[in-house]
Amino acid sequence: MIYEIRKYGDPVLKQVAKEVELNEINDDFRTFLNDMVETMYKKDGIGLAAPQIGVSKRVFVCDNGEGVVRKVINPIITAITDETQEFEEGCLSVPGIYKKVVRPKKINVKYINENGESVNEDLDEFLAVVMQHENDHLDGILFVEKVSPIAKRMIAKKLKMLKKENLK
Ligand SMILES: [Zn+2]
Numbered sequence: 703m704i705y706e707i708r709k710y711g712d713p714v715l716k717q718v719a720k721e722v723e724l725n726e727i728n729d730d731f732r733t734f735l736n737d738m739v740e741t742m743y744k745k746d747g748i749g750l751a752a753p754q755i756g757v758s759k760r761v762f763v764c765d766n767g768e769g770v771v772r773k774v775i776n777p778i779i780t781a782i783t784d785e786t787q788e789f790e791e792g793c794l795s796v797p798g799i800y801k802k803v804v805r806p807k808k809i810n811v812k813y814i815n816e817n818g819e820s821v822n823e824d825l826d827e828f829l830a831v832v833m834q835h836e837n838d839h840l841d842g843i844l845f846v847e848k849v850s851p852i853a854k855r856m857i858a859k860k861l862k863m864l865k866k867e868n869l870k
Pocket residue numbers: 792793794795835836839
C-alpha cells in the first residue's frame with residue numbers, strides 16, 4: 703500500500719511523535735513498516751518517517767544508498783564526534799527544495815528493529831545524514847530549519863507557498 707505524503711505546512715510534521723510500545727510490534731506493524739518502505743521507494747525517497755504519512759510515532763525507514771533497508775523504531779541518536787559534514791538534503795515533505803545542512807559526521811544510534819530486537823550501530827557519512835534527517839522528523843523538525851541563514855532567505859518564499867497549499 704502506498705501512503706500519501708504529508709507536505710510542509712501540515713501540522714502533523716511539527717508534532718513530537720510518540721514512542722512505540724514493544725507490544726505494538728506485531729505482524730500488522732511489520733506490514734505497516736513494509737508499506738512505508740514501498741511508499742519511500744515509490745516516491746523516490748531514501749528515507750521516510752511515520753509523521754510524513756500522518757502517523758505520529760517514533761518510526762522511520764531508510765535506505766543506505768545501496769538498497770539495504772533499515773526499519774528503525776524508537777531511535778536514540780548521539781553524536782560521537784565533534785567533526786561535522788555538509789550534505790545537500792531534500793525531503794519528500796518539502797518538494798523542490800534542496801539545500802546543504804551541516805550535521806555531526808559520526809553518530810551512534812540505538813533503536814528497536816521490526817522484530818523487537820535492540821540494535822546499536824555506529825554510522826558515518828551518508829547513512830549518518832539520512833538517520834539524523836529522519837530522526838529530526840520524529841521531533842517535528844524539518845531540514846529547512848537547519849540550513850544557513852542565507853539559504854533560509856532564499857527558500858522563504860517557496861516555503862510560504864508550500865505552507866499555503868498544505869495547511870489544512
Ligand atoms: Zn524528510
